[in-house]
Amino acid sequence: MDRKWWKEAVAYQIYVRSFKDSNGDGIGDLRGIIEKLDYLKKLGIDIIYLNPINKSPNDDNGYDISDFKDIMDDFGNMQDFDDLLRETHIRDMKLVMDLVINHSSDEHPWFTEAKKSKQSKYRDYYIWKKGEAGTPPNNWGSFFGGSAWEYHEDTDEYYLHLFSKKQPDLNWENNDFREDIKRVIKFWIDKGVDGFRMDAINHIAKDDEFKDGKVHEGKIYGDFLPYVQNLPKVHEYIRDIRKEINNPEIVLIGETGGISYHNAYLYTGADKKELDFTFHFDMHSVGRGEKDWERTPLNLIKDIKEKMSGWQTRDDKEGWCPLFYSNHDTTRTVSRLGNDEDYLEESAKMLATLMFTQKGTPFIYYGEEIGMTNNKGFELEDYRDVAIFNNYKDYVESGLISEENFMKGLQYTSRDNSRTPMQWNDNINGGFTKGKPWIKANQNYTKINVKEQEKNPTSILNYYKKAIDIRKKYQSLVYGEFTEINREHEEIYAYLRELETEKLLIVVNFFDNTPQIKIEKEIDLEKSELILSNYDTDKIKNKLNVLELRPYEARIYLIK
Numbered sequence: 001m002d003r004k005w006w007k008e009a010v011a012y013q014i015y016v017r018s019f020k021d022s023n024g025d026g027i028g029d030l031r032g033i034i035e036k037l038d039y040l041k042k043l044g045i046d047i048i049y050l051n052p053i054n055k056s057p058n059d060d061n062g063y064d065i066s067d068f069k070d071i072m073d074d075f076g077n078m079q080d081f082d083d084l085l086r087e088t089h090i091r092d093m094k095l096v097m098d099l100v101i102n103h104s105s106d107e108h109p110w111f112t113e114a115k116k117s118k119q120s121k122y123r124d125y126y127i128w129k130k131g132e133a134g135t136p137p138n139n140w141g142s143f144f145g146g147s148a149w150e151y152h153e154d155t156d157e158y159y160l161h162l163f164s165k166k167q168p169d170l171n172w173e174n175n176d177f178r179e180d181i182k183r184v185i186k187f188w189i190d191k192g193v194d195g196f197r198m199d200a201i202n203h204i205a206k207d208d209e210f211k212d213g214k215v216h217e218g219k220i221y222g223d224f225l226p227y228v229q230n231l232p233k234v235h236e237y238i239r240d241i242r243k244e245i246n247n248p249e250i251v252l253i254g255e256t257g258g259i260s261y262h263n264a265y266l267y268t269g270a271d272k273k274e275l276d277f278t279f280h281f282d283m284h285s286v287g288r289g290e291k292d293w294e295r296t297p298l299n300l301i302k303d304i305k306e307k308m309s310g311w312q313t314r315d316d317k318e319g320w321c322p323l324f325y326s327n328h329d330t331t332r333t334v335s336r337l338g339n340d341e342d343y344l345e346e347s348a349k350m351l352a353t354l355m356f357t358q359k360g361t362p363f364i365y366y367g368e369e370i371g372m373t374n375n376k377g378f379e380l381e382d383y384r385d386v387a388i389f390n391n392y393k394d395y396v397e398s399g400l401i402s403e404e405n406f407m408k409g410l411q412y413t414s415r416d417n418s419r420t421p422m423q424w425n426d427n428i429n430g431g432f433t434k435g436k437p438w439i440k441a442n443q444n445y446t447k448i449n450v451k452e453q454e455k456n457p458t459s460i461l462n463y464y465k466k467a468i469d470i471r472k473k474y475q476s477l478v479y480g481e482f483t484e485i486n487r488e489h490e491e492i493y494a495y496l497r498e499l500e501t502e503k504l505l506i507v508v509n510f511f512d513n514t515p516q517i518k519i520e521k522e523i524d525l526e527k528s529e530l531i532l533s534n535y536d537t538d539k540i541k542n543k544l545n546v547l548e549l550r551p552y553e554a555r556i557y558l559i560k
């Protein structure tokens with residue numbers, strides 16, 4: 001296994017807008033992050049991954065960039081960035097930026113020039129098509145509701161936007177554009193950035209026939225995924241970027257929907273010279289029902305074991321993987337995979353035990369380390385996600401979906417569940433801001449916050465610290481062999497991690513009952529040392545390798 005700094009690291013994702021507001025405008029910012037670097041260092045963080053911080057009109061909270069080489073006004077200025085990068089490096093932490101290059105903002109100069117004339121040099125930086133008698137070039141629907149095409153009257157053509165209409169897709173077929181975007185990447189590398197998370201990178205190649213997509217049951221528009229996701233040409237463009245970067249110490253992380261453990265090697269295989277690892281969407285869908293307002297009970301084998309062990313048991317040459325259960329595009333981990341009602345602490349700690357004992361780079365999503373949960377009781381006007389309001393028009397105002405089901409669907413699936421202000425203490429808005437927060441704080445900040453948990457030795461936060469310490473102490477958790485045991489058990493997930501003579505057994509119960517498991521392995525638990533548990537350890541009984549686990553109980557044994 002070739003050793004890399006980013007394989008041994010623990011990462012932390014910061015949704016900058018919601019992390020810490022330093023100037024009272026209700027929006028998180030770079031100086032707010034600087035205030036909290038010591039908190040992150042103490043937690044055991046090695047990599048900080050920031051959601052986009054470039055200049056943006058914020059139609060999609062920074063994922064619509066109007067200047068790739070400057071900092072968003074809401075977050076501060078380039079001096080603040082230079083200070084943040086320096087302070088991060090002084091603390092021996094690394095900084096990974098979000099690189100959003102599948103599209104730009106419609107306020108980017110390239111696009112404003114492109115709109116002026118079909119003869120503009122920048123016209124072909126984007127994807128323009130004629131419509132047919134007032135209708136778009138095809139029936140594609142955007143990820144954020146409505147058509148994927150926006151009509152531009154002055155030049156009588158439509159432009160493509162897989163996301164919002166203020167996010168026109170960039171044309172990667174255009175060589176001048178590709179040379180320009182390489183200059184952007186070089187600019188940030190020269191400033192000292194340690195790596196990039198490449199947003200929606202699997203969409204940068206489009207099928208050039210622009211055929212209509214299938215209109216699935218209950219949908220209004222055609223499905224464009226087969227024509228805009230993971231097409232072969234994506235690899236050619238990424239290899240070109242990697243060659244340009246030409247520095248193995250710079251980590252390149254993809255974001256690739258529609259990819260999982262059986263085909264991630266297409267992007268991350270050692271022989272591909274493309275990405276080091278890639279964010280997938282496997283955990284996003286767990287628990288989701290047929291409709292957004294429906295839930296399905298957790299099926300441990302199908303939803304968890306097959307997926308997680310699938311990533312764990314790939315051949316090393318297929319590449320590395322992230323270990324994450326939440327980010328800014330899905331809901332809060334403990335609400336989706338755990339139990340945020342009766343067993344918040346136990347289940348949050350159980351999930352953390354998985355994250356820090358598997359092979360891959362753990363990514364803590366801000367607030368996960370204190371068990372932040374989904375919102376309860378947001379009204380429609382409390383939501384901020386651009387993806388919501390087009391869908392409301394398309395589906396509720398047209399009567400296709402009832403208001404009640406639409407609102408319930410948001411409660412279960414909205415990205416805004418994971419974008420409420422970080423809960424630092426029990427002051428108003430969780431101590432995130434002295435102003436009015438850009439999005440309402442989750443009202444449980446009075447109970448779930450950093451200050452309370454720092455002083456409580458059995459808090460979720462202190463469990464994360466212990467689990468991270470254990471991960472850094474035992475190399476088998478980073479580079480060791482993963483062997484799942486008792487796959488058929490429907491409530492308990494159990495596996496070994498081994499490296500030379502070091503052997504750890506991890507067992508977790510995913511439910512609120514007390515199942516037993518007989519460890520079918522030539523290990524003698526009587527002689528093993530229990531090195532971490534989310535329950536008090538003196539009441540643990542296990543004889544003859546039969547373990548009985550309490551609700552959401554998690555244990556790590558050092559096998560002697």
Ligand code: TEU
Pocket residue numbers: 060063064100143163199200229255256257258281328329
């Ligand atoms: O999300 C990408 C994304 O949502 C698509 O890749 C899609 O969900 C996936 O391919 C389905 O298989 C990124 C950011 O994470 C998100 O916050 C932004 O809104 C989006 O791109 C646009 O930049």
Ligand code: CA
Pocket residue numbers: 020021022023024025026027028029074
């Ligand atoms: Ca601010």
